Amino acid sequence: MTTTASPRRQFLTLLGLSAVAVSCGTTATGGSGKGQTRALRYQGWAGQVTLPELAEDLGYLEDVKLEWVGNTISGPQDIQSAATGQTDFGGAFNGAVVKLAANKTPIKAVISYYGSDKYAYNGYYVLADSPIRSARDLTGKKVGMNTLGAHAEAMLDIYLQRRGLSGAEIDKVEPLVVPPVNTEQSLRRRQIDVAVLGGILRDKALATGGIRPLFTDFELLGAFSAGSYVMTDRFLKRNPDTARTFVTAVGRAIEWSRTTPRDEVIARMTDIVKKRGRNEDTAPLKYWHSYGVAEKAGRITGGELQLWIDWLAERGDIRKGQVTLDDLYTNAFNSAGKGGTTPASPAPSASTSGS
Structure with missing residues (x-):
């Protein structure tokens, strides 16, 4: 595919996977019924409790067990691991999911797992005395x-x-990779000019003071589900019951986190982190507010993915028609929230027009 975009803007080149690469993976296999795997390999996030981890602790996974294989700091890397069979599911922002599918990787988005709302958002922060006030x-x-x-x-x-x-x-704007746990410190030491902070790390930095937001993704696009968990078509075909148990459990965990008092959710997360024994600091968990998923039980509407199909096509990163929604996601494995989804908000627009 030819494109006029510069190397700086060659989007998600690390996801240049092919169907051949995926077919050579070591995806856990099973058959129908009792032959299906009931163990799911996954990557976690240091100091955080993911929705599958919460679902397991709540008992929603029933006899399905999670097998932690390590942590990641990158959504694209996480879904790459799932696509190549190193793990059984992975999560990333929806643009990465679209780009992975555009490379003919046989994967399906099965449930939304994070997003932006008034509590859960990514902010772009500068020091309080920074001269940066505008995009220019x-x-x-x-x-x-x-x-x-x-x-x-x-x-x-x-x-x-x-x-x-x-x-x-x-x-001429230079994005740099900085581990999330070091981002605030890098900003305060003036090693970077802007720090992208979200969730617990954002609120902890704001509590310390001395920084101000330039903009947030919630201000930019409103409330929206931003990322999805994916599984390979191969895994879904061979382990449909396991997939249904997993996806439905994650959906139930989303709703549990919405309807349970925040203090109780934080206490549960703190207990989970302590029990797993990974030498993690639990103090930042007190800043948790929301997973930010827009739809009930994480059910996918299509709009949150179409946003990125259109945007990537506009940039020239994918061809128009290269990815279709029918091939990209399924709600077939999500029994949570059926018949009771909250009305979907209009899909946010990534058009360059507007403000």
């Missing part, structure tokens, strides 16, 4: 984020486009 002030500046070619870089590009910067001007 970012020219030549360094923006620290957890990984390139994912949600944080996409939001940055949309922000810059909407503020009228040209492609050449956008290329």
